[in-house]
Amino acid sequence: MAIDVEQYYRQYGPLVLRRCRYLLKNEEEALDIMQEVFIKLLRNEDKLEGEHPSSLLVRIATNECLNHIRSRRRHPEDYDEELLLRIADATDEESRSSARNMLDRIFGRELESTRTIAVLHLLDGLTLEETAEQVGLSVSGVRKRLRSLARHVKELEDMQA
Amino acid sequence: MTQRNGKIPDILLEQYLLGELDKSKAAEIRSLSESNPEISARLAFLKASNEEILERYPVRPMAAAIRQKAEQSVVKKRSFNFSTLAAPAAAMLVLIVISALWAGGIFNPPGDGKTNMNSVKTDGEIIYTKGLEAQLKIYRKSGSVNEMLKSGDAVAVGDTLQVAYIAAQANFGLIFSIDGRGAVTRHFPSDGGAQAAKLAHNGEQLLDYSYRLDDAPAFERFFFVTSAQSFEIAPIMAAAQAMAGDPQAARNNLLLLPGGLEQHDLLLVK
Known part of the structure; x- marks a missing residue:
């Protein structure tokens, strides 16, 4: 084609x-x-x-x-x-800190597709279902990726604590 | 559509306008756009933005720039492989070629103002050698001596530079520079015309005047844009102006040019 x-x-x-x-x-x-x-x-x-x-x-x-x-x-x-600071500025106050912390670490640890999933879901506001449709994964696959990402973020936070 | 907190994401509105949402979501957005002024306003904004973008960055030149950039990146990769894997062999090859040209009287050393690098004269007829690219050359004038500068060489405020070109296969050209302050200066053609200058083919051509460096910081980068066909200068200068706004881009990036145009550049560091 x-x-x-x-x-x-x-x-x-x-x-x-x-x-x-x-x-x-x-x-x-x-x-x-x-x-x-x-x-x-x-x-x-x-x-x-x-x-x-x-x-x-x-x-x-x-x-x-x-x-x-x-x-x-x-x-x-x-x-x-830095992008994430701008991204955080575009989100509501309640999710601001966690979105920034989470996304900030994505750049260093996560696979490229997981980063994209995170941006689509956390930043663009797509639901899990919509995110799954955009990236061609199942909803459970997206959830799994995000859980893995959250685990890495927690590990990083624990290391810094 | 799945329940969500907050507004409908822009991505979905974009895909709705493109007709790439599934039927149920599209129907929901269509319904919302009729009842919800915020949704209809966002859709109207996207439509207006589409027009603004295509007007600001028209289809044909942008598509040409994309194609050219794609081709350039392939060429760059090939060049990288050649130079990194076979650098000694490449250097040897260049030496052999230059020696052969020198022995054959094709290559004359720079500095006499009218060297004849891209053509061979036989029985009064000029034959243009194929495969040689157009070249941009800069000399630093010091008394009666012209020192040829290469990309990356250091220059200083007050240095007097002489710009020259070799047309090779190109027929039309434009020479300008961008400095570290973001100023774009057109050098050739110097008549203020709207079209690129017809290039002379009898060897190296010095521009009519030399150029004294001012106190702009960091760098001075010269560009020689060439083509087989005549071309308008304004779009090229607009691309240069756009790039000049970002010193890092002005120092490192290639110009976004329509197809059929080639660029040659030389960076001088301050």
Whole structure:
């Protein structure tokens, strides 16, 4: 299945750019990562079989943004731009602390797909069922991943205590 | 739709507009959009945002930039493999090629202002050698001596630079620089025209004037954008301006260019 870049960008470019803007909060970086997302799509077009392009693109965009943020975190001058602080600002006060603590550790410990699941569920507010649909897993699979993630977070918190 | 606390996620609204939600969820959002002003406002915002994005970043140039970036990343990977796995062999090959060119009178050392690196003259006819890329060259003028600078070389405030190019296979070109303060300066063509300049093919071409470095910090990066066909300068300068806003990008990134254009750059460090 050959991808028509123009057609895909026309149809899905705004979705992907908004996703990158939302996670990166930087127009130029978002634009750059959006292009990377479409390049990834070109290289993984076989994965388009049998699923909506928007779900795949959202997942690729989320992963790419997380990777970008992780590399940005290696530079001390970029620390203030850390994604999770912005993410926390967008959540309600009650969930703020736990979401920040949990997501902050995802970058260091968890598998890429688990990070995406965590962002979709904890940040975007998708239910477990909706998250499962987006990533192509069962609800129990998503729950298991999140439990594993929570366990790692607890381990890290215990180590720091 | 599963019960949730709080609002419907944007992702679902996006997928609703794209027609990629299952029927029951789509029906629920459609119903909500008719009864809930907040949902209908968010859907209207997404539609307006779609238009704004496609107007700001039009389809054809963006698709061309994506394709070009995809091709460049493949080329980069190949170059990396070549240089890392066979660096000594590559260096030997370059030496042999340069020696051969020198012995054949093709390569003349820089500094005489009109070297002839990409063409061979035989019986009054110029034959352009194939496979050589367009080149951007910068010389530091010191008295009567022109020191050729390479990417990564250090320069200082007050240095006088002479910019030159070799067209090779390209027919049209644009030269500009971005400094560490984010200023974009166009060097060639210098006539203020809207189209890229027609390139001369008889060897290395020095620009008409030299360039004195000011006190902009960190770096000065020169770009030579070339093409076989004439092209408009404004979109390239707009891309440069956009990149210049981020010093790290201006120092390291490639320009986002439409298809058919090539870029060559040279970074000088302060």
